[in-house]
Amino acid sequence: MTDFVHEPYKTIHIRDIIKLSLDDLISMISSLEAANAYWADGVLFVSFTIAESDDLGKKEIEGETYLDKIVFCKYDKYTKTAKSSTNLEINVLNVQKSHLHRDLIVWLKKQPSWNE
Numbered sequence: 001m002t003d004f005v006h007e008p009y010k011t012i013h014i015r016d017i018i019k020l021s022l023d024d025l026i027s028m029i030s031s032l033e034a035a036n037a038y039w040a041d042g043v044l045f046v047s048f049t050i051a052e053s054d055d056l057g058k059k060e061i062e063g064e065t066y067l068d069k070i071v072f073c074k075y076d077k078y079t080k081t082a083k084s085s086t087n088l089e090i091n092v093l094n095v096q097k098s099h100l101h102r103d104l105i106v107w108l109k110k111q112p113s114w115n116e
Helices: 023-032 054-061 101-106
Strands: 011-014 017-019 037-040 043-049 065-075 081-083 089-094
Touching: 011 054, 023 037, 023 043, 023 065, 023 081, 023 089, 037 101, 043 101, 054 065
Parallel strands: 011 065, 017 065, 037 089
Antiparallel strands: 037 043, 043 065, 081 089
16 A cells, blocks of 8 residues: 655745735736736735756755745735735635645744735
């Protein structure tokens, strides 16, 4: 029988954190092909990875990963879609049950950009 092992990341390096208005976040996401926003604990966000390489692949195996940026806005309640003032609409995925994403949001709320 196959053994399954859950191994969470030990470290996630984030190069940039960008806080936008809801309209700007929706506009940015709607311009991406097949992109969704994520919601957890009062935050609407999207993350962007760094291009894969052999070195990054080795770090992934060791439990480290790198994100180019996290782009977010405060968004109190989960909704299946989010709409801008110009009627652009995006899908929103509720990742509240993900320990990884909840930990990310706890960390994000402690960053200086949260209160900007």
